[in-house]
Amino acid sequence: MRGIVTIDGPSASGKSSVARRVAEALGVPYLSSGLLYRAAAFLALRAGVDPGDEAGLLGLLRRFQVRLVPGRENRVLADGEDLTPFLHTLEVDRVVSEVARLPGVRAWVNQRLKEVPPPFVAEGRDMGTAVFPQAPHKFYLTARPEVRAKRRAKERPQAYEATLQDLLRRDEKDRAKAPPPPTPFSWTPATSPWKRWWPGSWSA
Numbered sequence: 001m002r003g004i005v006t007i008d009g010p011s012a013s014g015k016s017s018v019a020r021r022v023a024e025a026l027g028v029p030y031l032s033s034g035l036l037y038r039a040a041a042f043l044a045l046r047a048g049v050d051p052g053d054e055a056g057l058l059g060l061l062r063r064f065q066v067r068l069v070p071g072r073e074n075r076v077l078a079d080g081e082d083l084t085p086f087l088h089t090l091e092v093d094r095v096v097s098e099v100a101r102l103p104g105v106r107a108w109v110n111q112r113l114k115e116v117p118p119p120f121v122a123e124g125r126d127m128g129t130a131v132f133p134q135a136p137h138k139f140y141l142t143a144r145p146e147v148r149a150k151r152r153a154k155e156r157p158q159a160y161e162a163t164l165q166d167l168l169r170r171d172e173k174d175r176a177k178a179p180p181p182p183t184p185f186s187w188t189p190a191t192s193p194w195k196r197w198w199p200g201s202w203s204a
Contacts, residue, residue, distance in 0.1 A: 002136065003028070003119030006127035008139035011170055012148035018141060019123035029070040031116060033131070034055040034096075036109045038087035039066050039076040041096040051095040061108055068112055068126030069078065070120060090156055095168060097173045100125065145171065 004023060009015045016032060023030035040057050041047075043064065049056040060066075066080035075084045086092075099105055110131045113122060122131065128138035149164035156163060 004132050004135040005121040005122040005137040005139070006132050006135045007121065007139045007141060008125060008129075010027070010148070011167060012152040013141040014151070015123040015141055015200075018139075019121045023121040024072065026119070026121065028119040028121060029072070029116075029119040030123060031068065031070050031113055033109055033113055033122065033127065035074050035076050035084070035087060036066070036068055037096050037100045038103070039078065039083050040105055040109075041080065041092045041099045042083055042086050044099065045091055045095065050123050051098045052102070054104045057099065057102065058104050058108060060103075066142040068116075070116060082097050088155065088159055093156070093170075097170045101173070106130075131145050135147060 003052055005026075007015050007019050007022070016034070019030040019032070027202055037169060040061055040080075041051060043060045043066070044051045044053075047060060049060060051057070064081075065080045066076060069075040075082055076087065077083070106126075110126075122135075126133075128140070129137055145164060145167055149160055149167050152167065153160045153163040158166075
């Protein structure tokens with residue numbers, strides 16, 4: 001697992017921005033697992049498949065041969081079609097957590113990521129625990145919900161209060177899925193003016 005840096009954290013905590021900068025500084029690609037989950041959500045919405053239908057989603061992912069193209073900017077292709085411009089919408093935001101909770105979809109995403117040869121910087125949920133547990137460099141980014149909502153509201157055609165409520169609902173769904181992912185060997189920097197200690201990790 002040499003040559004792998006993982007960056008975990010909740011939605012809008014700054015994972016993608018930090019991963020891009022770290023990867024650029026190291027001169028390596030970065031991988032965005034979130035784009036693969038978003039691609040699954042988008043394809044479900046477009047095909048009229050229930051986002052909770054695991055078999056239906058896996059069928060779509062296989063039929064369209066969805067794959068991640070890593071680099072300075074990640075892209076997701078489905079049968080050669082670039083889905084990337086359609087993946088950061090309010091509609092996708094509202095169903096991607098439901099898609100990401102499906103064990104079969106998570107296993108499919110994790111396998112796609114493991115097929116990429118290092119070195120790289122991988123960002124997304126469970127990167128340092130389930131996907132690359134032996135990675136030598138692990139980070140977990142966090143921030144207050146209010147700070148995260150302000151960031152996300154700048155990227156979406158939605159008011160701050162509505163964005164905050166969406167983030168809080170997504171956090172609740174994620175907490176129901178699994179506990180926070182920091183490990184005893186991870187650093188946990190906060191990307192807002194707020195400090196908190198996690199067991200076995202450091203928050204700045």
